[in-house]
Every structure is written in structure tokens, then in C-alpha cells.
Amino acid sequence: MNTTAFSRRAGLAGLAALTGAGAASAQSAPQQLLNVSYDPTREFYREYHTAFTAFWAAQGHPRPRLSASHGGSGRQARAVIDGLAADVVTLALAYDIDEIAERGLLSKEWQRRLPDNSSPYTSTIVFLVRRGNPKALRDWPDLLKQGVSVITPNPKTSGGARWNYLALWAWALRQPGGTEATAEQAVAQLFRQVPVLDTGARGSTTTFVQRGQGDVLLAWENEAHLALKEFPQAGLEIVYPPFSILAEPPVAVVDQNVERRGTRALAEAYLQHLYSDEAQRLAAKHFYRPRQQAAAGGQFPAIELATVDTVFGGWGRAQATHFNDGGVFDRIYRPGGR
Secondary structure: OOOHHHHHHOOHHHHHHOOOOOHHHHHHOOOEEEEEEEHHHHHHHHHHHHHHHHHHHHOOOOOOEEEEEEEOHHHHHHHHHOOOOOOEEEOOOHHHHHHHHHOOOOOOOHHHOOHHHHOOEEEOEEEEEEOOOOOOOOOHHHHOOOOOOEEOOOOOOOHHHHHHHHHHHHHHHOOOOOOHHHHHHHHHHHHHOOOOOOOOHHHHHHHHHHOOOOOEEEEEHHHHHHHHHHOHHHOEEEEOOOEEEOEOOOEEEOHHHHHHHOOHHHHHHHHHHHHOHHHHHHHHHOOOEEOOHHHHOOOOOOOEEEOHHHHHOOHHHHHHHHHOOOOHHHHHOOOOOO
């Protein structure tokens, strides 16, 4: 594990705490930490906060006050850029944290601070369908059939939606005769069959599960499992397509904010502890794929997974090509143009 950043700055939070009312009272006061996260991590981080608080207190520190903000990953990144005082960000994809780094709020080398490019767990994209799978939706081409209503969030605001989009694009490229043009046609067809674009993954889950719209929800793997668990009466099933995409949600300390708030040591420990045995088991419990294979317990099916780096040349290029203003998504998506 790369602990250079932790050891280099470990004392800064304590030094900052000495300003104000006095050393003794400052050091004993509980610190507050805000995690700005993406939509479907709510349940995981709620339980993680309990575990981390106990861990931090066992090290002799006052019990911290931990809170989290959740929403579409792109919107969350924008909120931090606009002034939301996140100590840490745990977002859906690297590009969103890169955008924060571009504004000078954290180092552009943030991915080197923690193992696995600062992604302590992974996920993928699956299909959530109605019981019995009445439309026989088993693979990506099935979603493109006439009469199939697809629920997915807006790629402009949701990290999960961008993973959904790129998973289909990657599938289309690998088909016989697959080209960028045929991939664009496939994605355009899918979005013609999307009746509503919610801003985040949780909103799309609500649309599909509780409002009963759509034949299939393109979902984070963990979100699909959570829907089965929380709404057993809804009559839902998970379908694993033979091919999907490796989603690597990253985490980072927001340097400028922790320096100002004196929370660096707490923030760095909070993220580092995500790689602990305890947290890896919690990730698996909440249906994220832990980096520690032993923690997975064999519960995750093996499927072929594309990566953004190999298929799209990394998130910077994928974002510029597909999701920035004037990109492919703007070209193919016409609201109401089904």
C-alpha cells in the first residue's frame, strides 16, 4: 500500500487544531468529516461510518462526526467545485475527481496516493428486469428491440449512466463488423427507448422499481442487488449479460478543504481504512466487488469486462468524445424523439 501521502502529512491536522481556543480543548474536540459521494453508496457508507468511528476511537482519537452527501456523480463533483466543503470525495469515475483536481482543489496525482488507482472496490453494469423476464432480455442486443422500454439516468449528470453508455458502446465495437459508427447507432437506438432520464442512479431505480416504468433498468450491480433486498414484493430479477464493463469508483482527499479545516489525518485514515479487511467485507456485503478476493465470498458471477482504458483510451478521452457539450451523446439524444 502506498502510504507516502499519509506519512508526509500526518501531523498537519493536529497542528491546525492548535489554533483557536487552546491545544487541549482543540485536540479533544470531535472533528467533522464530509464525504461527497455518488448516488447508490448511501447504505454502504452508512455502515462504514459506524465501523470507522469505532476504529478511529480505538486509536485514541475523539469519535468523529461523519456525514455523507449523495447524488449523481457529475453533479456532486460540480458541487465540490462550486464550494461544497468535502473532506473526501468517493465518486463514480475518475474523470469527476480529475475535474475537481483541475480547479486546484487537490493534486492531479491523486490516483497514486492509494492502491489500485485509488479504487478500493469495483462494480459492473447489469440488467434489472421484471419477474419472469417477460421481454427475454439477456444480452445487449435484446435491449435494442422495438417495444423495449429502458430506464437509465442522464450521462450528463450521472456516473452510472456513463458506465451504462460505455458498456453498450464497448459491446457494439466487439461485434462482427463493429465500428464507431455501428456503436453510435446502437447507443442512439437505446436512448430512443428511454422514456425519462433521471439525474442519478437512485432516481432511476425509483422510477423503475417504485413507479413501475420501463421493462429493464441498467443498474450498478450493487444497486440491483439492493433493489431485490429492499423491495422483494416488486417482483424483480437480475440478469448478468455475458459482457459488461469494469467500473472502478475512485476516492480522494480534497487537499484544499482538509488543509483549511485541519482534517487531513482523519480524511486520509478514512480512505485508507477502506482497504482494511473489515471494510472490504462491508463492501462485499453491500454488493461491491472488493479488491480482496477472499472478502468476496464467491458471490459475484464472473463475466467478461471491458475497461475504459483499453476501449476508450481513458476517462479523459471518453468524456471529451462522448459526454462533453457537443459530444456524441448530445448528437444522438433528442428528448421526446422516440
